[in-house]
Amino acid sequence: xxxxxxGDVIYADEAxxxxxxxxxxxxxxxxxxxxxxxxxxxxxxxPVRNPPNIADLPQLTPEDHLGGEDxxxxxxxxxxxxxxxxxxxxxxxxxxxxxALAYYIAARAEFQTGKYYDSRxxxxxxxxxxxxxxxxxxxxxxLLVKTGNPRDAITYAEKATRLAPDSADAYAVLGYAxxxxxxxxxxxxxxxKSLGLRPDASIQRLLERAEREASAxxxxxxxxxxxxxxxxEGGQSSEAFRSQMVELLEANYQDLRRQFGMEPRSxxxxxxxxxxxxxxxxxxxxxxxxxxxxxxxxxxDGLTGVTPELAHVLRHELTHSFVNQLTMGRCPHWLxxxxxxxxxxxxxxxxxxxxxxxxxxEREIPLNELESSFTSFxxxxxxxxxxxxxxAVDYMRNTYGMADLLRILQRIxxxxxxxAAMRATIHADYRQLGEELRVYLVxxxx
Numbered sequence: 110x111x112x113x114x115x116g117d118v119i120y121a122d123e124a125x126x127x128x129x130x131x132x133x134x135x136x137x138x139x140x141x142x143x144x145x146x147x148x149x150x151x152x153x154x155x156p157v158r159n160p161p162n163i164a165d166l167p168q169l170t171p172e173d174h175l176g177g178e179d180x181x182x183x184x185x186x187x188x189x190x191x192x193x194x195x196x197x198x199x200x201x202x203x204x205x206x207x208x209a210l211a212y213y214i215a216a217r218a219e220f221q222t223g224k225y226y227d228s229r230x231x232x233x234x235x236x237x238x239x240x241x242x243x244x245x246x247x248x249x250x251x252l253l254v255k256t257g258n259p260r261d262a263i264t265y266a267e268k269a270t271r272l273a274p275d276s277a278d279a280y281a282v283l284g285y286a287x288x289x290x291x292x293x294x295x296x297x298x299x300x301x302k303s304l305g306l307r308p309d310a311s312i313q314r315l316l317e318r319a320e321r322e323a324s325a326x327x328x329x330x331x332x333x334x335x336x337x338x339x340x341x342e343g344g345q346s347s348e349a350f351r352s353q354m355v356e357l358l359e360a361n362y363q364d365l366r367r368q369f370g371m372e373p374r375s376x377x378x379x380x381x382x383x384x385x386x387x388x389x390x391x392x393x394x395x396x397x398x399x400x401x402x403x404x405x406x407x408x409x410d411g412l413t414g415v416t417p418e419l420a421h422v423l424r425h426e427l428t429h430s431f432v433n434q435l436t437m438g439r440c441p442h443w444l445x446x447x448x449x450x451x452x453x454x455x456x457x458x459x460x461x462x463x464x465x466x467x468x469x470x471e472r473e474i475p476l477n478e479l480e481s482s483f484t485s486f487x488x489x490x491x492x493x494x495x496x497x498x499x500x501a502v503d504y505m506r507n508t509y510g511m512a513d514l515l516r517i518l519q520r521i522x523x524x525x526x527x528x529a530a531m532r533a534t535i536h537a538d539y540r541q542l543g544e545e546l547r548v549y550l551v552x553x554x555x
Contacts, residue, residue: 111142111150111370124150181211189222191215191231209239217248223439224524225256243273251282256437257375259289270299277307284315289403291378293319318390325386333376335359341381346409351381353415354423361424365452369431369515377405377430384410396488398422401429425449435515436522443479444527446495447502448514457500464500465550473497477539480527501542504549509535 111124111131125132131150132141184195199211216231232249239245246269253262266283273279284299300316303309332339334355341351358379366372382390387408391400400406405426412419428449432440457464467473474490474497483494506514513534520530528538537545 111147126150178210178214181207182214185211185214186218189218191218191227196231205238209235209237209242209245211235212238213242213245213248216252219524220248220252220255222524223437225252225437226523228252229256241272243269243276243279246272247276247279247282250286254282254285254289257434259286262286263290263292275306277303277309279303280306281309281312284312288315288319293323297323318392321390325382325390326380329380336362336373336376338376338378339381340378342383345381345383347413350409350412350414354379354381354419357415357420358423358427361427365424365428365431368452368511369435371431371435373430373434377427378403379405379407382406382408382410384408394484394486394491396491397484399426401426401433403433405430421453421455425453425455428452432518435518439521439524440518441476441480441521441527442482443476443494443498443501444518444521446483447498447500448518450495450499451502451506455499457496457503460496461500461550461553464496465553467493468547468550473543475539476501476543477528500550501546504546505535505542508545508549 126144127141129144130141131144131147181199185192185199196211196215200208202208212231212235216228216235219225219228219231229249229252232245232252235245236242236249246265250262250266250269253259253265263283263286266279266286269276269279270283280299280303284296284303287293287299288296297316297319300312300319303312304316326340329340329342332341332351332355337355337358339351339355358377362372362377387393387400387406388395391397391402391406393400399408399422405423407419407422407426409419415423426449429445432445432448436445464473474494476497479494479498483491486494502514505517516534517527517530520533521527525533531537531539531542535542
């Protein structure tokens with residue numbers, strides 16, 4: 110993490126001080142900035158690719174042959190924290206199967222609490238000592254999907270299904286990996302096998318979603334350009350319109366890369382729909398204007414060029430890809446939507462007075478109740494949720510600075526809760542932030 114003197118932060122995979130300049134890498138790209146602009150360089154966990162925003166992975170069940178887990182569990186995990194000294198003690202005994210089991214227990218606990226960077230390291234140690242264990246392979250594949258590496262996940266998930274052909278979870282995770290790697294037909298076959306072994310409502314919903322998507326996009330064309338992979342039906346839009354969209358997306362990509370100090374390491378998929386096809390595929394609420402579920406799904410019915418509103422939509426949805434990468438897909442919804450609106454850019458404007466009045470009467474929706482998706486809200490509730498999200502993020506940026514806002518996102522990506530990340534960065538929990546926001550809005554609205 111490179112702290113600049115102007116307050117910005119660059120999140121890099123690696124950085125090197127060359128004396129008069131600093132060279133840093135983001136993905137496969139290398140950049141150089143003058144040393145005179147750098148305040149400090151701080152080591153941090155590297156960011157990962159943008160994880161898909163899909164339903165939770167199934168509740169994975171260890172294979173029967175993982176004996177000895179009960180004897181090790183309480184020693185390895187205490188108060189939901191991994192005891193590294195206990196792992197060292199197990200390693201010192203030199204028994205490969207016991208080492209694999211201990212690190213598997215640690216990695217699984219870290220996976221379940223969102224500490225994906227630590228989890229990946231410990232799963233790799235477990236698999237090094239027991240490479241043919243289907244439960245470990247399956248969990249590791251699930252982790253790779255969660256952290257945006259679905260193509261790598263397929264190899265481990267396929268091996269898990271070969272070693273445990275009667276495991277519904279193994280086929281479920283293989284389906285997740287295939288779907289996330291843009292292999293929907295393979296995913297549908299894997300999910301059908303999983304459902305044949307054990308009914309599961311969440312897998313059934315995903316299968317139905319994949320079937321709707323495959324049907325709607327069966328005649329789509331594809332165009333790869335720069336950082337984007339565009340899918341569209343030929344008659345929906347002109348080549349000039351598509352080129353205009355891609356040009357704008359590329360400009361936004363470069364600007365967001367500068368602001369976030371990182372970028373997605375794989376192409377961002379953009380799918381253009383008619384309005385009807387968009388709602389048929391996504392089942393989004395009627396007030397939704399677009400969707401980013403790992404892919405940018407954009408309805409363009411009736412448009413012949415990029416309007417100001419469409420320009421806002423494209424930048425908003427692309428911002429979610431950057432936020433999701435930095436937070437490993439763990440960002441609470443209010444913070445994700447607030448950042449996306451702020452960077453459109455969008456402002457409350459004349460709605461500030463109304464928002465201030467709601468806060469004065471304590472009729473706002475508490476931020477901790479806005480951590481999950483807004484899709485269950487009606488139009489009025491959704492409008493309020495979006496406005497509150499924007500107000501909170503605007504306040505945080507204006508009061509504490511963009512650098513602290515980015516630090517909060519990074520801490521969330523490292524496994525901290527939103528409240529813990531805020532307390533460590535701006536020294537405020539949800540209650541205090543709500544009180545500060547009330548004072549801020551009343552002042553702004555007066």
